[in-house]
Amino acid sequence: MPDRPTLDGLEAKWDAVWAEHGTYDFDRTAARADVFSIDTPPPTVSGSLHVGHVFSYTHTDLLARYQRMAGKSVFYPMGWDDNGLPTERRVQNYYGVRCDPSVPYDPSFSPPAEPAKEQVPISRRNFVDLCHVLTAEDEQVFEKVFRQLGLSVDWNHTYATIDDASRRAAQRGFLRNLARGEAYAQEAPTLWDVDFRTAVAQAELEDREMPGAYHRLTFSGVEIETTRPELLPACVALVAHPDDERYQPLFGTTVTTPLFGVTVPVLAHPLAQPDKGTGIAMICTFGDTTDVTWWRELDLPVRSVIGRDGRILPTPPEGVAAEPYAELAGKNVKQAQKRIVELLAESGDLIGEPKPITHPVKFFEKGDRPLEVVTSRQWYIRNGGRDATLRERLLERGAELTWHPSYMKTRYDNWVGGLNGDWLISRQRFFGVPFPLWYPLDEAGELLYDQPLLPTEAQLPIDPASDVPEGFTEDQRGVPGGFVGDPDVMDTWATSSLSPQIAGGWEDDPDLFGRLFPYDLRPQAHEIIRTWLFATVVRAHHEHDRLPWSDAAISGWVLDPDRKKMSKSKGNVVTPVEHLDKHGSDAVRYWSASARPGTDTAFDENQIKVGRRLAMKLLNASKFALAFPEPTPGEVTDPLDRALLEALARVVEEATTAFASYDPSRALERTETFFWTFCDDYIELVKSRAYGEQGASACRALRIALDTLLRLFAPVLPFATEEVWSWWQDGSVHRAAWPTTDGLKTGGDPAVLDMAGEVLAQVRKAKSNAKTSMKTPVTSLVITDSAERLALVSLAQGDLVNAGVVETVTLVEGEPAIEVTLGEAPPKQQ
């Protein structure tokens, strides 16, 4: 036991010991009933660690540590989400390369020493290799911080969403979805990011308020208003609300588009808004998702004018006049709009001046330009968006799940209820899990999409860009009568939605999987309920016909001290490592643990300091309690000591209930309150007695209480508690049993401690008011109260006399009052 205990260095010291002893290793011989399995969120490793990570991962760790002490074998893996766009962008910039799937794989490739000015095109496989190299470095940084933070992860169980096991699981899952008809490919209008050149799923959209302008155009005298005049050549109809009397006479007639001279019908549809613009709108293929709905429901033709690069296509759609169109071809949307407005003004078809407005426009959440709608072939997984029966089943799954806090379920219900299409899982990108299939080419070189060539599950993972289907050779790739691989990769969520299967060794290690699945806990943040949580439910529903876990614990967000969301662009991001270094991990964990589950929390360095104070106090109080000679075995006999243990028994009950109901913050609050009373009142009261010959009862109580408190604090303060534990106990506190009330229920009356505390407070108050030392003697202490309460005082009278330096005590029955008479202050010591 050190003379001057310190928190410094405890993280490195104990992390090493825990690793060496396998303190947090999962016992894979444990039966399912004795396992607590956690579907840990895999953080995106291409960014830096955010204080929000520290916050929410601590919440999970608190539950893991509680369950471990409560006797479970805890399966607490760690995953890294390293596939997808963020990694691609990093690799491109870091190495100066770009992926070109048409380049053949070069086994001897090594990246340029310095990033070239012109990005070097490399094969998909080489590009993916570089992604692996870079993410491996990032993952080490993350692991280091998580270890410093004291996460009780079993580091033998890690995965990355791009590693072999993940790709195998994702491809296997997809092939099974395909075989059962849950996955399908379709040529359809799709939201498209023209910069990333990829399709985007509903869950990745966000609306942004953008400036625009209403342009009033005349179609054979019918005036419409549009924010996208550049789509005029893509116009296929006009539409008004069926009840709109102004336009009812026109329904069924046709009008002619200005400039391009295309005859289009005037139609009725309830989605048309009579109060918007002139009440009649032009339908283009495709300006937005409403156009898609109209196009589908009104059975309209396609006149595409925007290419996948966001520019006007070189040739006009059939029936569109070539002359004015040529002026637009090749221009981007902004340029085309400028030019067509000029042309419309010249022709007299533009009525008045454009009216500036701001309106919500759909963006890819990572994108910089508005999304366009293009027609392309994409893969989907059925998620109830087009199937009311499946949607109902998935809503029932949400109801089967136990949500912490319970109101988070509403977000799931709202999302599932509002789905309007299936889940688009294909991306026209490179660093992702490839779709594991090929297509034969007929003699004319046409792809036979309806006859895909599939690998067996035993062959997985495969890359159809470099692997060859059964019965073909590489030289048949891309030639008539040969084959081509599916060019797309899966969206990140299509892999991470299988995190329980990936982490648990689904099919690869059935024995392990059987001990984990379905998992006990999915911890995660609330903003990805609609993506990660829902997607995981969908996959498990299809694959296993059950929920992937019984409980979901949803963390809140960390906001900046002004309650604003932290974001790099605002420059208000708090980096966690400096706080871990400065205040210690236990202190930061204390701040995290103080937040109620699901509640957003403002970052508050003050709370971290309070946590450090608590951890420090724990070291000092422990040192003091353990400095008394080890008591002989025996009973705790003194009424005050028994009162303490009885009060502690209630804390144990409350903390246990709180942890079992996924509320560590409550457990901490109760434990902490008790602990300060223990230090400030109880220890002060029993100090003198514990030193003396009659001290055995107090010394026993001190040790019992300390033992219990260390266990109660262990989940929150793993380093300080382990340090103290090592002074006088064997093994790790983190493998010790969660405390029970056995040994605390001594039949004592907690009121004895309360009453003694009240009297002590009055004595201290008198000394404070007199601005004198606490050592100043009390010549007379007169306590007036009911007989019942006086009896409580008398049970602790000896300790009160010692702690208060009281010379005479008088107990009187009557109206409650405490009278303190002070003597001379003792001389000051040097």
Place this chain on the structure above:
RNA sequence: GGGCGUGUAGCUCAGCGGUAGAGCGCUCGCCUUACAAGCGAGUGGUCGGGGGUUCGAUCCCCUCCGCGCCCA
């Protein structure tokens, strides 16, 4: 515009039908042999506004306002 959450002492937050709580801050003290990165005491709130239910509301209901997230 909709959904969910939230609004309690200067700050961060507990409490959630029966006379307002903690920590921090601030003020005043105390070298008290575990801890001066400590200890003791004090200070501080018409519980966002307005209605309603109730013997009684911070707590339940309605409505408005602010903030956060998600969605349109």
